[in-house]
Amino acid sequence: MRLMVMFDLPTETSKQRKQYRQFRKKLINEGFIMIQYSVYVRVCTTKSAAEFLEKRIKDFLPDEGIIQSLVLTEKQYSDMHFLRGKMIEEVRNSSKRTVIL
Incomplete structure (x- = not known):
């Protein structure tokens, strides 16, 4: 799962x-x-973890503006197309570092 937060x-x-x-x-x-x-994204282990994180974000919202969130599966996120530019390969952006106990 990925939680994407977009804001203006x-x-x-x-x-x-x-x-x-x-x-x-x-x-x-x-x-x-x-x-x-x-546009910011974070790896979450489960949908409930993503929902919990959304609630945490609600605790520090600014007074004005537009803030949206979107929960994506790994499949949906990996199906993203880059029309210009290329993906940044970074360990923090990878679900490979997620350990489920």
């Missing part, structure tokens, strides 16, 4: 910029990696 946050005021930086930093601290500007 306002950055017109200093308060909005601060909330943007804090939100992005908290996503990274939760284990998300950026796959595109304002």
Whole structure:
């Protein structure tokens, strides 16, 4: 499973910029990696783990903007096509490092 978070946050005021930086930093601290500007993804072991993570994200949402999440299976994520550019091979973005006990 992968949890993808996409967001469009306002950055017109200093308060909005601060909330943007804090939100992005908290996503990274939760284990998300950026796959595109304002699109972050994280590997989850199960659908319930992804739903739990969504609830954690709700605890630190900024006051304004649009934030969306999408749960994808490994098959759906691996079927992503790159029309320009190429995938970044990074261990943190791989389900191979996931250990299920």
